[in-house]
Amino acid sequence: MPQLTCDVVVLGGGGAGLATAARAGELGLSAVVLERADQLGGTTARAVGSVAAAAGPPDSPDLHARDIAALTGGDGVGHETLLHTFVRSAPGTLAWLRSLGIRFVGPVHDDGSSAHRLYNALPHAGIYVHVLEGRVRSTGGQVHTGFRAGRLLRDGGRVVGVEGRTRDGEQLVCRASRAVVLATGDFSGNDELKRQHLGTAYPPINPSNDGSGFALAASAGGVLRSAGRAGWAHELRFVAPAGRTLLRRVPPSRATSAVLAHLAGRAPRRVFGALVSALSTTYLAPSPSVQEHGAVLLSGGGRRVDWGAGDDHALVPGENYAIVLDRAATRTFETSGAFISTAPGIAYAGLSDYRRFRRDLWHRCATADEVAATIGAPAERVTDALAGRPGPFVLLGPARAVQILTDGGLDVDESLRVLTDRGLPVPGLYAVGAAGQSCLALPGHGNHLGWALTSGRLAAERIRAQEADRW
Ligand SMILES: Cc1cc2nc3c(=O)[nH]c(=O)nc-3n(C[C@H](O)[C@H](O)[C@H](O)COP(=O)(O)OP(=O)(O)OC[C@H]3O[C@@H](n4cnc5c(N)ncnc54)[C@H](O)[C@@H]3O)c2cc1C
The missing domain is CATH 3.90.700.10 (Succinate dehydrogenase/fumarate reductase flavoprotein, catalytic domain)
Incomplete structure (x- = not known):
């Protein structure tokens, strides 16, 4: 059976997964991205490309957090800690994306924002996928599409890899010396989870986000939490x-x-x-x-x-x-x-x-x-x-x-480590982007991509700092 070994295995090749692998590569960690679809990009590739970041005075991360809270209309943001992790780190993400050669129009005003804070990537969100994939490869990382994950590999209580099948049906084992990162997107493509958490099951834009990442996490003790009423509602689209x-x-x-x-x-x-x-x-x-x-x-x-x-x-x-x-x-x-x-x-x-x-x-x-x-x-x-x-x-x-997206994901701590229902980290398992959003509601424009790219970048940095090489 073919085996891959690396420092970090990333499951899911949308914005969050590619940001994780690209940043991991920059920090000297070897990364393998395993994407289920035939192409990278996920919902990220279908997006407009706006990211919100309080990049300097008169704006501030606190103002950004207050605006997000106000947009929930009193329902609450669901997860204050993750919200503050996001708004504090979003300016650093914007600077990182710029350093990689992505150009933006902005900051521009958006309804519900008390400052100009929206940056639109040019030409569109596809630039994130293109540039981050390039960064993964140029730092020695690997990317495999058409991968069907079967199960998480465990060693004692620790998650140490993923086993699944390649597009040719061949079994593949991918072992991680430091961490497995779930970047498998939201549950907009899973009718059962939508009914359970939103009460309705409107069709998704990206059916590939079928919630399979949540099932894998559950096998290791991870818990899916939803933003409920404060989360993104279904909407009319041409x-x-x-x-x-x-x-x-x-x-x-x-x-x-x-x-x-x-x-x-x-x-x-x-x-x-x-x-x-x-x-x-x-x-x-x-x-x-x-x-x-x-x-x-x-x-x-x-x-x-x-x-x-x-x-x-x-x-x-x-x-x-x-x-x-x-x-x-x-x-x-x-x-x-x-x-x-x-x-x-x-x-x-x-x-x-x-x-x-x-x-x-x-x-x-x-x-x-x-x-x-x-x-x-x-x-x-x-x-x-x-x-x-x-x-x-x-x-x-x-x-x-x-249902263009769903707000809700695995419960995680500030370091993006997946938590059990008792609030304890599952050793070796991280979640980023929509998959690692917990019950944080992110109303307004630019906050979802902002969270995806920021949480991916942060997870790589935390893994570098916190997870010893186990081999
Ligand atoms: C039309 C549209 C426009 C949008 N515009 C904006 C915008 O301008 N600004 C903004 O902030 N937000 C926007 N959003 C929301 C934003 O695009 C998403 O919230 C964000 O891209 C999520 O990124 P992600 O990496 O977490 O998930 P995704 O980009 O969806 O990536 C998840 C990836 O995981 C893969 N995957 C799923 N299950 C598995 C598995 N078991 N194994 C391996 N791989 C798996 C999927 O195929 C997918 O490629 C928009 C959404 C839509 C639909």
């Missing part, structure tokens, strides 16, 4: 484009990151704006505020749905929705600067951006009957729902309710 968009065609590399950063400061706003508008029409959610400007949300069956921010419980899993603008609403969106979706601080996508970048979602209908025919609903019902609203109509859709 379906993803069939091919790659203009922005996703920009290859993520240090060179493109640097060129775009240069353009961001100098190019006319409309040139740079065209590029980033492609971003905000691609993966972002339509804002419930469109209703305030006269837009109507129709279900696939043609019924009008009242849809509120942070409370999308009117939305049914699997249903196709459409946003419909009558003549007056279309004019408002064309002339007032009202937007359909936004990448905070970097782009606001209006109706014309959808017409240019998402022709697949854009439909013009002369009458309510045509709206009904486009969504396949009974004409009388749509006529009722749009009563008193004159055509022609612009219809944007389909959109679906999805």
